[in-house]
Amino acid sequence: MATTQRGGRERVPPHPDIRTIGLQQVLEALVDPVRRLIVSELYAAPEALSCGTIELPVSKSTATHHFHVLREAGLIRQYYAGTSRMNALRRDEFDESFPGLLDALMARADRA
Amino acid sequence: MATTQRGGRERVPPHPDIRTIGLQQVLEALVDPVRRLIVSELYAAPEALSCGTIELPVSKSTATHHFHVLREAGLIRQYYAGTSRMNALRRDEFDESFPGLLDALMARADRA
DNA sequence: GTCAAACTTTGATGGCCATCACACTTTGAC
DNA sequence: GTCAAAGTGTGATGGCCATCAAAGTTTGAC
Numbered sequence: 001m002a003t004t005q006r007g008g009r010e011r012v013p014p015h016p017d018i019r020t021i022g023l024q025q026v027l028e029a030l031v032d033p034v035r036r037l038i039v040s041e042l043y044a045a046p047e048a049l050s051c052g053t054i055e056l057p058v059s060k061s062t063a064t065h066h067f068h069v070l071r072e073a074g075l076i077r078q079y080y081a082g083t084s085r086m087n088a089l090r091r092d093e094f095d096e097s098f099p100g101l102l103d104a105l106m107a108r109a110d111r112a
Numbered sequence: 113m114a115t116t117q118r119g120g121r122e123r124v125p126p127h128p129d130i131r132t133i134g135l136q137q138v139l140e141a142l143v144d145p146v147r148r149l150i151v152s153e154l155y156a157a158p159e160a161l162s163c164g165t166i167e168l169p170v171s172k173s174t175a176t177h178h179f180h181v182l183r184e185a186g187l188i189r190q191y192y193a194g195t196s197r198m199n200a201l202r203r204d205e206f207d208e209s210f211p212g213l214l215d216a217l218m219a220r221a222d223r224a
Numbered sequence: 225g226t227c228a229a230a231c232t233t234t235g236a237t238g239g240c241c242a243t244c245a246c247a248c249t250t251t252g253a254c
Numbered sequence: 255g256t257c258a259a260a261g262t263g264t265g266a267t268g269g270c271c272a273t274c275a276a277a278g279t280t281t282g283a284c
Contacts, residue, residue: 027139032242061243061264062244082260099219100215105135105213146272172232174272194280
Protein backbone atom coordinates (compact mmCIF):
# COMPACT_ATOMS: atom_id res chain seq x y z
CA MET A 1 0.00 0.00 0.00
CA ALA A 2 1.02 3.56 -0.66
CA THR A 3 3.86 2.18 -2.68
CA THR A 4 4.66 4.47 -5.55
CA GLN A 5 2.47 7.55 -5.41
CA ARG A 6 2.93 8.73 -1.87
CA GLY A 7 1.96 12.21 -0.88
CA GLY A 8 0.22 13.37 -4.01
CA ARG A 9 3.35 13.33 -6.16
CA GLU A 10 1.77 12.27 -9.39
CA ARG A 11 3.55 10.39 -12.12
CA VAL A 12 1.75 12.62 -14.56
CA PRO A 13 2.48 16.17 -13.49
CA PRO A 14 -0.23 18.84 -13.43
CA HIS A 15 -0.65 20.97 -16.52
CA PRO A 16 -2.22 24.39 -16.05
CA ASP A 17 -5.05 25.70 -18.12
CA ILE A 18 -3.34 28.10 -20.49
CA ARG A 19 -6.12 30.64 -20.17
CA THR A 20 -5.13 31.21 -16.55
CA ILE A 21 -1.57 32.11 -17.49
CA GLY A 22 -0.47 35.71 -17.83
CA LEU A 23 1.99 37.37 -20.12
CA GLN A 24 4.30 38.04 -17.21
CA GLN A 25 4.72 34.36 -16.45
CA VAL A 26 5.28 33.52 -20.09
CA LEU A 27 7.97 36.16 -20.47
CA GLU A 28 9.69 35.09 -17.29
CA ALA A 29 9.81 31.58 -18.70
CA LEU A 30 11.09 32.63 -22.10
CA VAL A 31 13.69 35.14 -20.97
CA ASP A 32 16.05 32.35 -19.98
CA PRO A 33 18.23 31.31 -22.92
CA VAL A 34 18.36 27.67 -21.86
CA ARG A 35 14.58 27.52 -21.78
CA ARG A 36 14.36 29.21 -25.17
CA LEU A 37 16.76 26.59 -26.45
CA ILE A 38 14.41 23.88 -25.24
CA VAL A 39 11.41 25.57 -26.80
CA SER A 40 13.14 26.05 -30.12
CA GLU A 41 14.13 22.39 -30.24
CA LEU A 42 10.56 21.37 -29.59
CA TYR A 43 9.33 23.97 -32.06
CA ALA A 44 11.45 22.37 -34.76
CA ALA A 45 10.72 18.76 -33.80
CA PRO A 46 7.95 16.81 -35.50
CA GLU A 47 7.12 14.95 -32.27
CA ALA A 48 7.73 14.92 -28.56
CA LEU A 49 11.32 14.68 -27.36
CA SER A 50 12.73 13.16 -24.21
CA CYS A 51 14.65 15.44 -21.87
CA GLY A 52 17.84 13.61 -22.69
CA THR A 53 17.68 14.14 -26.43
CA ILE A 54 17.88 17.88 -25.99
CA GLU A 55 21.47 18.83 -25.35
CA LEU A 56 21.70 21.52 -22.73
CA PRO A 57 24.70 23.32 -21.26
CA VAL A 58 23.55 22.69 -17.69
CA SER A 59 23.42 19.86 -15.19
CA LYS A 60 20.53 17.41 -15.08
CA SER A 61 18.96 18.92 -12.01
CA THR A 62 19.03 22.35 -13.57
CA ALA A 63 17.49 20.94 -16.73
CA THR A 64 14.68 19.43 -14.66
CA HIS A 65 14.12 22.86 -13.17
CA HIS A 66 13.84 24.47 -16.61
CA PHE A 67 11.36 21.89 -17.88
CA HIS A 68 9.33 22.48 -14.77
CA VAL A 69 9.19 26.22 -15.36
CA LEU A 70 8.15 25.73 -18.98
CA ARG A 71 5.38 23.35 -17.95
CA GLU A 72 4.09 25.75 -15.30
CA ALA A 73 4.02 28.51 -17.89
CA GLY A 74 1.82 26.40 -20.15
CA LEU A 75 4.43 26.07 -22.86
CA ILE A 76 5.05 22.34 -22.81
CA ARG A 77 3.25 19.11 -22.03
CA GLN A 78 5.08 16.27 -20.31
CA TYR A 79 4.44 12.57 -19.88
CA TYR A 80 6.48 9.51 -19.10
CA ALA A 81 7.53 6.78 -21.51
CA GLY A 82 9.43 4.22 -19.51
CA THR A 83 12.21 5.94 -17.65
CA SER A 84 12.20 8.83 -20.09
CA ARG A 85 10.14 11.94 -19.79
CA MET A 86 8.74 13.17 -23.05
CA ASN A 87 8.15 16.82 -23.85
CA ALA A 88 5.99 18.49 -26.46
CA LEU A 89 5.08 22.08 -27.20
CA ARG A 90 1.49 23.04 -26.44
CA ARG A 91 1.61 24.98 -29.64
CA ASP A 92 -1.99 25.35 -30.76
CA GLU A 93 -3.30 26.11 -27.30
CA PHE A 94 -0.55 28.57 -26.69
CA ASP A 95 -1.08 30.34 -30.00
CA GLU A 96 -4.71 30.83 -29.15
CA SER A 97 -3.83 32.66 -25.95
CA PHE A 98 -0.78 34.47 -27.27
CA PRO A 99 -1.27 34.88 -31.02
CA GLY A 100 1.91 35.40 -32.95
CA LEU A 101 4.19 35.44 -29.93
CA LEU A 102 5.84 32.07 -30.37
CA ASP A 103 6.38 32.59 -34.09
CA ALA A 104 7.87 36.03 -33.55
CA LEU A 105 10.29 34.66 -30.98
CA MET A 106 11.26 31.53 -32.86
CA ALA A 107 11.94 33.52 -36.01
CA ARG A 108 14.90 34.93 -34.08
CA ALA A 109 15.85 31.78 -32.19
CA ASP A 110 19.24 31.53 -33.86
CA ARG A 111 20.45 35.14 -33.62
CA ALA A 112 21.34 35.84 -30.01
CA MET B 113 35.25 76.32 -19.78
CA ALA B 114 34.20 72.73 -19.61
CA THR B 115 30.88 74.02 -18.46
CA THR B 116 28.10 71.73 -19.50
CA GLN B 117 29.41 68.69 -21.36
CA ARG B 118 32.24 67.48 -19.18
CA GLY B 119 33.60 64.05 -19.57
CA GLY B 120 31.71 62.91 -22.62
CA ARG B 121 28.34 62.87 -20.94
CA GLU B 122 26.23 63.91 -23.91
CA ARG B 123 23.02 65.80 -23.66
CA VAL B 124 21.68 63.54 -26.39
CA PRO B 125 22.23 60.01 -25.18
CA PRO B 126 23.59 57.34 -27.50
CA HIS B 127 21.09 55.21 -29.35
CA PRO B 128 22.24 51.79 -30.48
CA ASP B 129 21.80 50.48 -33.99
CA ILE B 130 18.88 48.11 -33.62
CA ARG B 131 20.50 45.55 -35.90
CA THR B 132 23.17 44.99 -33.27
CA ILE B 133 20.64 44.09 -30.61
CA GLY B 134 19.80 40.50 -29.82
CA LEU B 135 16.60 38.84 -28.76
CA GLN B 136 18.05 38.18 -25.33
CA GLN B 137 18.52 41.86 -24.60
CA VAL B 138 15.05 42.70 -25.87
CA LEU B 139 13.41 40.07 -23.70
CA GLU B 140 15.37 41.14 -20.65
CA ALA B 141 14.08 44.65 -21.24
CA LEU B 142 10.48 43.60 -21.76
CA VAL B 143 10.21 41.09 -18.94
CA ASP B 144 9.94 43.87 -16.39
CA PRO B 145 6.32 44.92 -15.91
CA VAL B 146 7.19 48.57 -15.28
CA ARG B 147 9.08 48.72 -18.55
CA ARG B 148 6.22 47.02 -20.38
CA LEU B 149 3.95 49.66 -18.89
CA ILE B 150 6.15 52.37 -20.38
CA VAL B 151 6.23 50.66 -23.75
CA SER B 152 2.49 50.21 -23.86
CA GLU B 153 1.91 53.87 -23.05
CA LEU B 154 4.24 54.87 -25.87
CA TYR B 155 2.64 52.28 -28.12
CA ALA B 156 -0.75 53.91 -27.58
CA ALA B 157 0.46 57.51 -27.75
CA PRO B 158 0.34 59.44 -31.01
CA GLU B 159 3.57 61.30 -30.17
CA ALA B 160 6.53 61.33 -27.85
CA LEU B 161 5.85 61.57 -24.13
CA SER B 162 7.94 63.08 -21.39
CA CYS B 163 9.05 60.81 -18.57
CA GLY B 164 6.82 62.67 -16.18
CA THR B 165 3.61 62.14 -18.12
CA ILE B 166 3.87 58.39 -17.73
CA GLU B 167 2.69 57.45 -14.28
CA LEU B 168 4.84 54.74 -12.78
CA PRO B 169 4.66 52.93 -9.44
CA VAL B 170 8.34 53.56 -8.71
CA SER B 171 10.61 56.39 -7.63
CA LYS B 172 12.10 58.82 -10.13
CA SER B 173 15.54 57.29 -9.99
CA THR B 174 14.13 53.86 -10.70
CA ALA B 175 12.13 55.31 -13.57
CA THR B 176 15.31 56.80 -15.02
CA HIS B 177 16.87 53.36 -14.81
CA HIS B 178 13.98 51.75 -16.70
CA PHE B 179 14.07 54.33 -19.49
CA HIS B 180 17.77 53.72 -19.77
CA VAL B 181 17.31 49.98 -20.17
CA LEU B 182 14.65 50.49 -22.83
CA ARG B 183 16.88 52.85 -24.76
CA GLU B 184 19.82 50.45 -24.61
CA ALA B 185 17.59 47.70 -25.91
CA GLY B 186 16.68 49.80 -28.94
CA LEU B 187 13.05 50.15 -27.98
CA ILE B 188 12.80 53.88 -27.42
CA ARG B 189 14.38 57.09 -28.62
CA GLN B 190 15.03 59.91 -26.18
CA TYR B 191 15.73 63.61 -26.57
CA TYR B 192 15.46 66.68 -24.42
CA ALA B 193 12.86 69.41 -24.68
CA GLY B 194 13.74 71.97 -22.08
CA THR B 195 14.02 70.25 -18.74
CA SER B 196 11.84 67.40 -19.89
CA ARG B 197 13.08 64.27 -21.50
CA MET B 198 10.90 63.04 -24.30
CA ASN B 199 10.44 59.39 -25.22
CA ALA B 200 9.17 57.74 -28.34
CA LEU B 201 8.95 54.14 -29.49
CA ARG B 202 11.35 53.17 -32.28
CA ARG B 203 8.47 51.26 -33.69
CA ASP B 204 9.23 50.88 -37.40
CA GLU B 205 12.90 50.11 -36.88
CA PHE B 206 12.10 47.65 -34.16
CA ASP B 207 9.45 45.89 -36.22
CA GLU B 208 11.96 45.40 -38.98
CA SER B 209 14.32 43.56 -36.68
CA PHE B 210 11.69 41.75 -34.64
CA PRO B 211 8.65 41.36 -36.88
CA GLY B 212 5.42 40.84 -35.02
CA LEU B 213 6.96 40.80 -31.58
CA LEU B 214 5.79 44.17 -30.34
CA ASP B 215 2.27 43.65 -31.66
CA ALA B 216 2.03 40.21 -30.10
CA LEU B 217 3.09 41.57 -26.74
CA MET B 218 0.98 44.70 -26.81
CA ALA B 219 -2.09 42.72 -27.72
CA ARG B 220 -1.83 41.31 -24.19
CA ALA B 221 -0.62 44.46 -22.46
CA ASP B 222 -3.70 44.70 -20.27
CA ARG B 223 -4.09 41.10 -19.13
CA ALA B 224 -1.38 40.35 -16.61
C1' DG C 225 21.17 85.91 -9.82
C1' DT C 226 17.47 82.79 -7.68
C1' DC C 227 14.40 79.35 -7.65
C1' DA C 228 11.79 75.40 -8.76
C1' DA C 229 10.96 71.61 -11.95
C1' DA C 230 12.53 67.55 -14.05
C1' DC C 231 15.62 64.32 -14.34
C1' DT C 232 20.26 61.91 -13.34
C1' DT C 233 23.92 59.78 -10.63
C1' DT C 234 25.67 57.24 -6.93
C1' DG C 235 25.87 53.84 -3.50
C1' DA C 236 23.58 50.54 -0.71
C1' DT C 237 20.29 46.89 0.05
C1' DG C 238 17.28 42.94 -0.53
C1' DG C 239 15.29 39.38 -2.93
C1' DC C 240 14.99 36.30 -6.36
C1' DC C 241 16.72 32.73 -9.45
C1' DA C 242 20.00 29.79 -12.14
C1' DT C 243 23.23 26.71 -10.88
C1' DC C 244 25.41 22.65 -8.84
C1' DA C 245 26.55 18.38 -6.13
C1' DC C 246 24.59 14.68 -3.94
C1' DA C 247 21.25 11.60 -2.59
C1' DC C 248 17.07 9.40 -4.11
C1' DT C 249 13.34 7.04 -7.08
C1' DT C 250 11.50 4.70 -10.89
C1' DT C 251 11.82 1.76 -14.69
C1' DG C 252 13.36 -1.73 -17.96
C1' DA C 253 16.82 -5.28 -19.01
C1' DC C 254 19.18 -9.32 -17.71
C1' DG D 255 17.10 -9.75 -7.39
C1' DT D 256 20.77 -6.53 -9.57
C1' DC D 257 22.12 -3.05 -12.24
C1' DA D 258 22.27 0.91 -15.09
C1' DA D 259 19.72 4.67 -17.21
C1' DA D 260 16.99 8.72 -16.77
C1' DG D 261 15.18 11.98 -14.14
C1' DT D 262 13.71 14.21 -9.57
C1' DG D 263 14.24 16.47 -5.02
C1' DT D 264 17.01 19.17 -1.70
C1' DG D 265 19.77 22.42 0.19
C1' DA D 266 23.31 25.81 -0.52
C1' DT D 267 25.56 29.39 -3.05
C1' DG D 268 26.45 33.33 -6.01
C1' DG D 269 25.28 36.88 -8.91
C1' DC D 270 22.41 39.94 -10.79
C1' DC D 271 18.84 43.47 -10.75
C1' DA D 272 14.93 46.42 -9.17
C1' DT D 273 14.51 49.52 -5.71
C1' DC D 274 15.28 53.65 -2.94
C1' DA D 275 17.17 57.96 -0.64
C1' DA D 276 20.10 61.64 -1.09
C1' DA D 277 22.86 64.70 -3.53
C1' DG D 278 23.81 66.72 -7.99
C1' DT D 279 22.82 68.89 -12.73
C1' DT D 280 20.40 71.43 -16.23
C1' DT D 281 17.03 74.41 -17.80
C1' DG D 282 13.50 77.95 -18.13
C1' DA D 283 11.06 81.59 -15.66
C1' DC D 284 11.19 85.64 -13.03
